[in-house]
Amino acid sequence: MNLGYADLARRLEALGRPIPVLGLSRIERGERRVDVDDLVALAVALGISPTSLLLPDTGDSDDPVTATGIDGTAGDLLGWFRLHTPSAHIGKPAARRFVRDAIRFIADARPRWDIEGLTLEQLPGVGHQEYAAEIAQKARRADGNDSR
Structure with missing residues (x-):
C-alpha cells in the first residue's frame, strides 16, 4: 500500500484515534510504543488485520x-x-x-x-x-x- 504518513494520519483522525505524522514516523522506527487501541486503529486505517502488524516481515514460515x-x-x-x-x-x-x-x-x-x-x-x-x-x-x- 502506497500510503504516506499524512494520509494515514488523516485516516486515523477520521477514526477518532489521531496519531500525528511525527508519531507515525516514530512508530515505524520503533521509537514510540503502540497500545492496543492504536494497533486496532492502525489496522482499520490500513485495511488489514491487527495480526499483520504484529508479525515480523519474513520470507518464509520457517524463518x-x-x-x-x-x-x-x-x-x-x-x-x-x-x-x-x-x-x-x-x-x-x-x-x-x-x-x-x-x-x-x-x-x-x-x-x-x-x-x-x-x-x-x-x-x-x-x-x-x-x-x-x-x-x-x-x-x-x-x-x-x-x-x-
Whole structure:
C-alpha cells in the first residue's frame, strides 16, 4: 500500500484515534510504543488485520523470529496469534503432547461460539481423535471458556 504518513494520519483522525505524522514516523522506527487501541486503529486505517502488524516481515514460515519472551519461527508465532499453538510450544518440535496441549489451548482460549463448529480437520494433529472429545465437551459447556 502506497500510503504516506499524512494520509494515514488523516485516516486515523477520521477514526477518532489521531496519531500525528511525527508519531507515525516514530512508530515505524520503533521509537514510540503502540497500545492496543492504536494497533486496532492502525489496522482499520490500513485495511488489514491487527495480526499483520504484529508479525515480523519474513520470507518464509520457517524463518526464525523473536517476540517478547518468544523465540521460534514465523509460522509458530502466527499459529499462536491464530489461537492454534500454545506459547509454551513455540520453537519446540511437534509431538503427541503438543497436539493435546494445542487442542486444550484452543478450547480454553477461544470463545465457545468460535469452537462449536470446528471439525477434526481444522484441529492441529488430525488423527488424534481421543482429544477431539475434550474440545467438543468444552464447546458444549454452558459457561463457555470461563471455567478452566
